[in-house]
Amino acid sequence: MNWLTQVFESVRKYIERGRLKPRRTVSNSERIISSILLLGLLLVALWVVFKGQSYDESLYALSESGFATYGSAKVKLQFPETIADGWKRGKVESYTADNLYEKINGRAELYISYDVVGLTCTSYRQANKDGDEKFIDVFVYDMGAPENAFGIYSYERVAGIGKPVKLGNDGYQAAGSIYFWKGKWYVQVVVPFEDDAMKHACEAIAKAIDTQLQGEPVSIWGLKVLSKDGLIQDSITYIKRKAFGYDFLSEVYTAQYRYAGKTLKAFVSRCSSAESARAKLSKWKNTLRKYGKVVSEKPSKGEPQFVGKVGDRFTVVFCKGSLLGGVIEASDLKIAEEFAKSLFDKLRQ
Numbered sequence: 001m002n003w004l005t006q007v008f009e010s011v012r013k014y015i016e017r018g019r020l021k022p023r024r025t026v027s028n029s030e031r032i033i034s035s036i037l038l039l040g041l042l043l044v045a046l047w048v049v050f051k052g053q054s055y056d057e058s059l060y061a062l063s064e065s066g067f068a069t070y071g072s073a074k075v076k077l078q079f080p081e082t083i084a085d086g087w088k089r090g091k092v093e094s095y096t097a098d099n100l101y102e103k104i105n106g107r108a109e110l111y112i113s114y115d116v117v118g119l120t121c122t123s124y125r126q127a128n129k130d131g132d133e134k135f136i137d138v139f140v141y142d143m144g145a146p147e148n149a150f151g152i153y154s155y156e157r158v159a160g161i162g163k164p165v166k167l168g169n170d171g172y173q174a175a176g177s178i179y180f181w182k183g184k185w186y187v188q189v190v191v192p193f194e195d196d197a198m199k200h201a202c203e204a205i206a207k208a209i210d211t212q213l214q215g216e217p218v219s220i221w222g223l224k225v226l227s228k229d230g231l232i233q234d235s236i237t238y239i240k241r242k243a244f245g246y247d248f249l250s251e252v253y254t255a256q257y258r259y260a261g262k263t264l265k266a267f268v269s270r271c272s273s274a275e276s277a278r279a280k281l282s283k284w285k286n287t288l289r290k291y292g293k294v295v296s297e298k299p300s301k302g303e304p305q306f307v308g309k310v311g312d313r314f315t316v317v318f319c320k321g322s323l324l325g326g327v328i329e330a331s332d333l334k335i336a337e338e339f340a341k342s343l344f345d346k347l348r349q
Helices: 002-016 028-053 108-113 147-156 196-212 220-226 274-291 333-346
Strands: 066-072 073-075 087-088 093-096 118-127 133-142 170-174 179-184 186-192 237-239 252-259 262-270 293-296 305-310 313-320 323-330
Touching: 028 196, 087 108, 108 147, 118 196, 133 147, 133 196, 133 293, 147 237, 170 196, 179 196, 186 196, 220 252, 220 262, 220 293, 262 333, 274 293, 274 305, 274 313, 274 323, 305 333
Parallel strands: none
Antiparallel strands: 066 073, 087 118, 093 118, 118 133, 133 186, 170 179, 179 186, 237 252, 252 262, 262 323, 293 305, 305 313, 313 323
16 A cells, blocks of 8 residues: 555645645535435446346347348348257358458458458257257358359368268268358358258258359369369369468469379469469479479470479479479379379360
């Protein structure tokens, strides 16, 4: 309480110096007014404490409508209010790229890197006689363009996991949850565990959403240009930005292949021109020298090509007109060069 003592001491000195003249008496009216003010402050404090401990659902309520608005464009998407076997829909929430982190913190940056426009989501709940509850979470992402929707779908999918489902342009079911993309949309219907009841409810919700989403037949460039010979199913992935950690590599398609008893990772990117492709190859080569070494720089059929090594892994990069392609992180140099040559020959611009 030293500070309080200092305050009183300062006041005492002001009084002694005549700078502050204390009043010796206080009138009855002043006492009454002071009491009223103190009582008012006490009532306000009690009200604040009471409101802070009380939950007012209306303050946090979201629109029950399944309509979501992104900017000035209204996207009509109606989630079923109920599903068979007692599943009931909860609040419908909508987010934009600016506040997506509030819903999927830790993953929002990935979606933003694919130019996500917005998210509409909700949850379904089923309560049993014992009071236990089951939940199904539904996420519908507007990715702005089919390439972005395929990109985030392919990036999050693990090749060989799940079974195909006939939804959207492509989809699969894994551990009871369903994932699919359709046009510019990426849909997730997620369950915490798999059982028959949840599986059926999950399928019903996914089908209801699929029928509402607009999506014309879509042609994804990377799915057409990469060879199907030896291609591991569902391994093609679209990386929109900073492929392999390089700022200068964007809009890259990767795929895994089985070749000569090895699993190899190939890539291809369509550049704006042949000059742009050559410039990126040169920048890649110079960057690789900082962390590894360039093993060789032998042209392939008149096009620039180099082989690099970082640690015990090899990378083969080549140009073919405006295409930049090759093999990365291969364990066997000879096999990597052979496969890169095969990939070069099969690529069509």
